[in-house]
Amino acid sequence: MADLTSNFLGIKSPNPFWLASAPPTDKAYNVNRAFEAGWGGVSWKTLGEDPHIVNVNGPRYSTMMSNDRRVIGFNNIELITDRPFQVNLKEMRQVKRDWPDRALVASVMFPMNEESWAKHIPIIEDTGIDGFELNFGCPHGMSERGMGAAVGQVPEYIKQATEWCKKYATVPVIVKLTPNITDVIYPAEACLEGGADAVSLINTINSIMRVDYDSLTMFPTTGGMGTHGGYCGEAVKPIALNMVAEIARNEKTKNLPISGIGGVTTWKDAVDFLALGASNVQVCTAAMVYGFKIVEDMKTGLSNFLDEKGMNSVDELIGKAVPSVTDWKFLNLNHVDKAVIDQEKCIKCGRCHIVCEDTSHQAINYSNDEGNRVFTVDDTECVGCNLCVSVCPIVDCITMVAMESGTDPRTGKVITSEPADWTTHENNPLKVS
Amino acid sequence: MSNNKLKSEGVNIQSHRLSKKEIEDNFSDLHAPLTQIEALIEADRCYFCYDAPCTKACPSDIDVPGFIQSIRSDNLTGAAEKILSENIFGGMCARDCPTEELCQQACVRNDHEDKPVEIGLLQRYATDSVLDNGVKLFSRKKDTGKSIAVVGAGPAGISCAHRLSVLGHNITVYDAKDKLGGLNEYGIAAYKSTHDFAQQELDYILDIGGINIETGMELGKQITLDDLQKQFDAVFLGCGLGTVNQLNLDNENISGVIDAVEYIANLRQTSNKDELMVGKNIVVVGGGMTAIDIAVQSKLLGAEQVTIAYRRGKNAMAASEYEQALAKKHDVQIQYHLSPKQLISNESNVSAMEFDVMKSHNDGSIKATGESLTLKADVVFKAIGQKLVTEGLADNNLELEKGRIVVDKNRKTSLTKVWAGGDCILDGDNLTVSAVQDGKLAAISINETLTQGA
Numbered sequence: 008m009a010d011l012t013s014n015f016l017g018i019k020s021p022n023p024f025w026l027a028s029a030p031p032t033d034k035a036y037n038v039n040r041a042f043e044a045g046w047g048g049v050s051w052k053t054l055g056e057d058p059h060i061v062n063v064n065g066p067r068y069s070t071m072m073s074n075d076r077r078v079i080g081f082n083n084i085e086l087i088t089d090r091p092f093q094v095n096l097k098e099m100r101q102v103k104r105d106w107p108d109r110a111l112v113a114s115v116m117f118p119m120n121e122e123s124w125a126k127h128i129p130i131i132e133d134t135g136i137d138g139f140e141l142n143f144g145c146p147h148g149m150s151e152r153g154m155g156a157a158v159g160q161v162p163e164y165i166k167q168a169t170e171w172c173k174k175y176a177t178v179p180v181i182v183k184l185t186p187n188i189t190d191v192i193y194p195a196e197a198c199l200e201g202g203a204d205a206v207s208l209i210n211t212i213n214s215i216m217r218v219d220y221d222s223l224t225m226f227p228t229t230g231g232m233g234t235h236g237g238y239c240g241e242a243v244k245p246i247a248l249n250m251v252a253e254i255a256r257n258e259k260t261k262n263l264p265i266s267g268i269g270g271v272t273t274w275k276d277a278v279d280f281l282a283l284g285a286s287n288v289q290v291c292t293a294a295m296v297y298g299f300k301i302v303e304d305m306k307t308g309l310s311n312f313l314d315e316k317g318m319n320s321v322d323e324l325i326g327k328a329v330p331s332v333t334d335w336k337f338l339n340l341n342h343v344d345k346a347v348i349d350q351e352k353c354i355k356c357g358r359c360h361i362v363c364e365d366t367s368h369q370a371i372n373y374s375n376d377e378g379n380r381v382f383t384v385d386d387t388e389c390v391g392c393n394l395c396v397s398v399c400p401i402v403d404c405i406t407m408v409a410m411e412s413g414t415d416p417r418t419g420k421v422i423t424s425e426p427a428d429w430t431t432h433e434n435n436p437l438k439v440s
Numbered sequence: 441m442s443n444n445k446l447k448s449e450g451v452n453i454q455s456h457r458l459s460k461k462e463i464e465d466n467f468s469d470l471h472a473p474l475t476q477i478e479a480l481i482e483a484d485r486c487y488f489c490y491d492a493p494c495t496k497a498c499p500s501d502i503d504v505p506g507f508i509q510s511i512r513s514d515n516l517t518g519a520a521e522k523i524l525s526e527n528i529f530g531g532m533c534a535r536d537c538p539t540e541e542l543c544q545q546a547c548v549r550n551d552h553e554d555k556p557v558e559i560g561l562l563q564r565y566a567t568d569s570v571l572d573n574g575v576k577l578f579s580r581k582k583d584t585g586k587s588i589a590v591v592g593a594g595p596a597g598i599s600c601a602h603r604l605s606v607l608g609h610n611i612t613v614y615d616a617k618d619k620l621g622g623l624n625e626y627g628i629a630a631y632k633s634t635h636d637f638a639q640q641e642l643d644y645i646l647d648i649g650g651i652n653i654e655t656g657m658e659l660g661k662q663i664t665l666d667d668l669q670k671q672f673d674a675v676f677l678g679c680g681l682g683t684v685n686q687l688n689l690d691n692e693n694i695s696g697v698i699d700a701v702e703y704i705a706n707l708r709q710t711s712n713k714d715e716l717m718v719g720k721n722i723v724v725v726g727g728g729m730t731a732i733d734i735a736v737q738s739k740l741l742g743a744e745q746v747t748i749a750y751r752r753g754k755n756a757m758a759a760s761e762y763e764q765a766l767a768k769k770h771d772v773q774i775q776y777h778l779s780p781k782q783l784i785s786n787e788s789n790v791s792a793m794e795f796d797v798m799k800s801h802n803d804g805s806i807k808a809t810g811e812s813l814t815l816k817a818d819v820v821f822k823a824i825g826q827k828l829v830t831e832g833l834a835d836n837n838l839e840l841e842k843g844r845i846v847v848d849k850n851r852k853t854s855l856t857k858v859w860a861g862g863d864c865i866l867d868g869d870n871l872t873v874s875a876v877q878d879g880k881l882a883a884i885s886i887n888e889t890l891t892q893g894a
Contacts (some may be wrong), residue, residue, distance in 0.1 A: 074480035074512060354551035357490030375491065400487050401552060 010320040011306060013047060013110075015287050016204050016264060018137040020047035020110040021387075023277065023321050024305050027142060027268050027289035028053050028114030028183070030085060031299075032425035039105070044299035045306065048110025048287060050207075053087035053142045054095055054131065055116050055154075056123060060086045065229035068295075069216045071242065077215035080242035081292045082214050084234055087116055092127075100134040110134075112181065113416035116142040116154050119164060121171050128175035137176045141168060141203075143194075144185035144210020145238050156210070159185035162197035167439030169201025179204040181266060184250075186243075187213050191250040192433025195260045206254065207266035207289060209247040211237025240292040244270030248283050252332045261329075274308025281321065282328035315352045338424040343415045344391030344407040346370070346384045352404040355380040359405060367394050387416045444702045446717035447695055452818035453719050456741025460663065460714045466740035467713065470535075470631045471618050479565040483512040486557045489548055490669050496545035500527035500877040501868075504543055504559055511566055516773060519566035521577050526880070528602045529595050531571055531641045532624050533873045534564035536632045538729075540762040542873070556570060581608035582648050586890045589614065589672040594622020595860030595872045597678030598645060599879030600886075601793055605650035607887045612672070613651060616658035617707075623863075624697050626705040629733040630713075631740070660832020669836075669857050674886045677845060677853070677860035678879060682829035687725065687780050687822055696790035699784060700724065700734040700823035707737060719819030722746045723793050725780055726823030728758040729870070734821045735772040746771070747815055749778040749793070753800045781812060783820065793817045828864050841866050850885035851878050859886055 013023040026041050027034050027050040033052040041049060062085055071080035088095055103111045111138045117123040128139070129203040142149075143159030150157040158164045165182065172180050182198040184191060186209040196257070198206050213235050218227040247269025248346045267285030271277055272293040280288050317322055348359070349369075360382050362369040370388035374381050384395075391407055399405045410422045421435055430439050446453055457771040458466070474482060486508040494504040501520050510519035523530035523764040532819045539545075547556030570577060586609045590597045593615035619625050624638040646653070657663050659679055668675045686692060696719070710716060718741045724731050727750035735746045748767065750757055753776050757764065767774060778795035785791055797811040828843050839846040839854035844866040847853055851861045861878025862868055868878070 074484045076477070350551075354548040355489075355493070356487040356548045357488060357492075361490035373491070378493070378496070380493070381489075 009310050009318060011047075011310055011313075013287050013321055016138060016181070018048070018110045018112070018179060019108070020287075021108060022215055022302075022306050023281070023287035023309075024271075024302050025049060025110060025112075025264075025287060025289045026294060027140065027291040028112075029291040029295075030083075031086060031291060031294045034090065034095075035102050036439060037085060037321070038098075038102050038111075041294075041299050042102075042106045042109050043293035045302050046109070046299065047287075048112065049142045049360045050112040050114045051095070051136075052100055053114040053116045053145070054092060054127070055087045055149075056110070056127070057092045058120070059089055059091050060149075062086055062089050066227035068384055069227045070238075070240075070296075071216060072207035072287050078240060078292070078296045080136060080214075080216075080238055081240035081295070082216050082236040082238045084147050084236035086146070087142070095133065096134050096363075099131075099136060103137075105437075110137050112138045112140050113144050114140040114183070115172075116145070116149060117156060117168075118152075119158065119168060123174050124171035128172055132178055136178065138181060138204075139176055140181045140183050140207060141172055141173055142183050142210070143168070144183045144208075146185060146187050146211055146213045147235060156185040156187055157195060159183075159210070160188055162193045165194050165197040165344070166201035169198055169203045173202040181205040181207050183210055183268075184208040185210045186246055186250060186269075191253055192257050192260065193258070195254045195263065199260055199263055199266045203263070205286075206260075207268055208250050208254075209243070209269045211239045212243055212246065214215065214238035239270065241270045241272050241276075241295075242281070244276055249363070250277055251285050252283040252329060253407040255326060255329045256332050271305075274305045274312060277309055279306060279325065281324045282326070282331050283332070284326045287321075336429040338428060340429065341423050341427045341434060342424060343410040343422060344393075345386050345389050345410060346391065346393075346405055346432065347408045348382060348384055348405050349403070350381075352401050353382060354401055354404075356400060357382060358400065362394055362398050367392055371395060389417065444657075444698045446698065446703075446719070446819065447789070448717060449696070449818060451720060453696065453717050453789070455717050457718050458714065460712075463713045463741065467630045467634070467737075469634050470629075470777045474558075474561050474565045475566060479511055479562060480514075482558050482562055483508050485549065486512075487548060489663040490758075493546035493548060494543040494557075497542045499542065499871060499874045500533070500880070502526045502530070502543075503565070507566055508557070508559075508562055511562055516566055516569040517575055517577070520570040520575070522703055523563055523599040524565055524570070524577055525769045527640065527873065527876050528599050528645055528880075529624070529872060529876045530563055531567040531644075532595070532628070532633065532638065533639070533876065534560050534567055536628050536761065537871070537873050538760045541760045571640060572796050574644070576647070578602075578606050578648055580648060583610070584608040584891065586610065586653055586673045587612065587622075587671075588674045588676065588886060588890075588893060589712055590676045590678060591656075591663070591668070592615075592678035592680055592862065593620035593624060593653070594678055594680050594875065595624055595881040596680075596875035596882075597622070597676065598642065598680060599876040600859075600861065600883045601651050601879075602648060603880050603883035604886060605648045607883070609650070609887070609890070611651045612654060614654045614657040614659070614663055616656070616661075616682075618655055620653065620655070622678075623777060627701065627730075628708075628872070629737060632707055635710075644859075660829070665832060665836045665858070666874075667839070669855070673857070675855075675858045676879070676882050676886065677858060677864060678862045679829075679877070680863045681826035684822060685825045685827055687783075687824065688702055689780060689783050691783050694783060694785045694790055695788055696785075696818060697820045697822070700726070700730050700821040701826065702759075704730070704734060704737070705822065707741075711739065712799055715823070717742060718743050719817075720744050721816045722814050722819045722821065724748045724821045724823055725793075726750065726821075726825070727752065727756070728823065728825065729763060731821075731823040732759045732763045732772075733766050733821055735767055737771045738819075738821075739770045739772055743819075745773075746797050746860070747773040747816065749780070749795055751777070751779045751798060752806055753777060775813075777806070778813060779806075779808065784814070790817055790820055793820055796820075826863070836841075844868065850882075851882035853887055 027051040145155030149155035267280030447526040507522040859882040862875035
């Protein structure tokens with residue numbers, strides 16, 4: 008059995024699955040249940056200044072569902088903890104005492120003045136927590152008050168607040184980033200400059216779920232009026248993975264440890280984050296949709312996967328896929344893929360044909376000889392775009408196969424093993440010669 | 441002619457074999473309708489195939505992936521419109537089509553999981569929605585001033601009448617019976633058309649207007665084809681098959697030997713099914729849907745032993761494999777290779793039936809083996825096919841072949857002003873859906889003919 012223990016910034020946990028700062032980590036009751044269920048750590052629901060904030064007394068959450076009512080995306084307008092500061096501290100102290108082997112990180116959000124950080128950080132650290140996570144990501148409510156994403160969207164503020172926290176903390180400081188920005192590299196570099204020990208990402212994405220088709224108001228509302236909330240769940244994972252990978256492959260930030268967040272629902276999602284550069288993962292939506300028990304499969308799934316890969320620990324997986332991520336301009340333009348349809352597996356639905364015909368390259372031919380439907384790839388038109396593979400309902404029925412030799416019948420160019428990319432392409436006005 | 445009424449024969453033929461409640465339960469919906477969540481999940485299973493095989497397999501050209509996509513998006517009116525614009529009896533066809541041989545047999549999901557999309561149930565889900573809510577989907581075009589006679593108010597005739605009405609023509613529908621609907625009302629198994637669905641559907645269809653109904657009018661009696669051709673701009677014959685084939689055995693008219701079609705019609709029309717006379721031991725002669733329907737319904741009414749005796753082998757049976765399985769599920773015995781030899785009776789009633797045991801040969805023929813088999817029978821149902829009543833047709837130079845009306849691809853007969861469709865035409869396949877398609881195609885052709893040069 009592979010070793011699932013995790014050491015993130017010196018913070019040890021029995022597995023790399025932490026619960027993200029969110030409703031599931033709001034109080035000792037939930038966190039105790041999470042640890043009993045087997046979660047490796049938690050980031051306690053974000054603490055702020057007293058008087059504590061208040062929440063709406065109407066819908067805080069809503070979902071985007073498939074027709075079988077599986078949750079695909081999730082949105083919330085809940086704010087940071089709505090309990091008194093001291094109540095949280097008391098519970099955190101007790102929980103850390105009761106669960107010394109689990110990671111307990113305090114998520115915090117304070118205004119942009121040093122006094123507030125100076126006042127709160129040492130008291131919180133005194134509870135025995137393992138680290139801080141600075142919530143610079145919450146995109147609703149708190150951002151209207153100059154905190155959360157309002158900080159995370161300005162690199163100078165990130166740097167400043169990180170410096171303040173580092174000044175008054177002795178435990179590691181993780182900065183949680185918002186995806187509601189143009190390029191995640193700017194905030195990530197600001198974290199580094201501010202002395203952050205790590206970043207965690209992504210926080211939720213600004214969103215409105217839909218309208219109410221009867222009232223034609225946005226949905227959901229609190230008594231008729233609504234506001235945008237933070238979007239998360241499976242649907243956001245690809246956005247999160249890109250941001251994680253960007254930081255992991257950026258020269259300046261590549262050694263900055265990352266805690267991966269965004270739609271982790273199964274162990275496979277964790278593999279995605281870890282391989283693309285995260286050192287652990289944090290989960291919220293999956294727990295809020297299925298309960299804490301889902302961590303069991305996450306753990307056995309990841310462990311079995313590592314075994315199959317011949318890896319002894321999670322550490323061996325971290326960053327494995329990062330070298331495969333590059334800029335578009337470095338992609339090998341001499342590489343040629345062609346779609347290949349396995350006629351034995353093909354069920355003749357024709358989806359590949361019609362999407363290629365209507366929206367792409369007219370490269371899948373259709374013949375119907377008295378009900379005998381046959382779909383075949385026309386290599387003289389196929390550009391290897393992968394659309395057919397992407398819509399085919401049958402696993403491995405259509406595959407992309409690289410041409411190893413000969414001539415590409417579409418372009419008439421001879422296949423070569425010599426790579427060539429856009430930087431040297433004749434059509435590139437800025438080509439390097 | 442045989443005696444088509446069953447008389448009480450003590451324990452052998454009696455009513456109230458089951459309680460009213462048991463019979464009500466037995467004759468409830470064969471397939472419960474889908475709930476909304478079931479429909480959404482089932483709709484999600486559709487792959488939205490290109491040039492979809494299910495649509496190709498539908499005799500009435502329904503755009504199946506199209507209507508399923510509309511179910512998926514909660515656009516039930518759009519879904520129903522896609523169905524009903526091709527097949528105005530989409531509601532009944534959703535209930536009685538042999539989907540396992542048509543659309544669902546063609547579903548590509550059979551290829552890898554042997555579980556097609558439940559197209560029939562989805563079609564019912566969509567059509568029930570507009571029928572139950574009275575959503576009006578069709579309206580009449582400007583009056584053309586043309587009038588058309590439709591003979592027969594079954595699926596073919598009403599389909600034709602509805603389409604003609606949409607196109608702005610004025611229609612008079614004649615039917616020999618008191619109630620409209622033809623086999624939808626008198627023939628289809630009761631558990632496929634519950635809660636008086638046939639009449640509900642007819643009300644919905646006829647709500648279009650422009651369709652005048654004349655019941656109790658039988659061709660060759662109260663009306664003649666000659667007169668209709670003179671009075672109307674066009675005539676559509678959808679009169680079905682008015683009489684049944686006989687066994688041609690010596691004592692065929694003895695008590696207890698009756699036409700299945702007649703009994704089913706009674707069963708459909710009675711409000712107290714528990715009062716129907718039901719045999720203890722029943723033999724059904726035949727191999728089509730009617731044979732299955734009478735056998736299963738006899739079981740549901742409380743018959744103890746029901747046997748279908750069919751002349752040929754399993755594969756030759758006109759009833760689909762699904763229908764055969766349905767019969768077996770209801771404890772109906774199906775015996776193949778039994779050809780009627782003679783009816784055996786006691787003093788007042790049939791008591792048994794003797795069969796020649798047959799054998800199928802590779803050339804498709806069957807021959808007697810010389811052996812015989814006798815089945816105990818208090819009631820023998822004849823379900824060996826129906827035939828066209830040719831009185832009222834033959835004298836008009838209407839071309840017939842094999843006792844059926846000959847039509848071209850537009851469902852036009854040999855007569856200039858006469859079209860025909862449904863079971864009465866040559867190559868009619870006894871399916872509601874095909875009858876509806878005939879009526880629709882005939883209406884389109886009639887409209888083209890009547891509006892030429894207009």
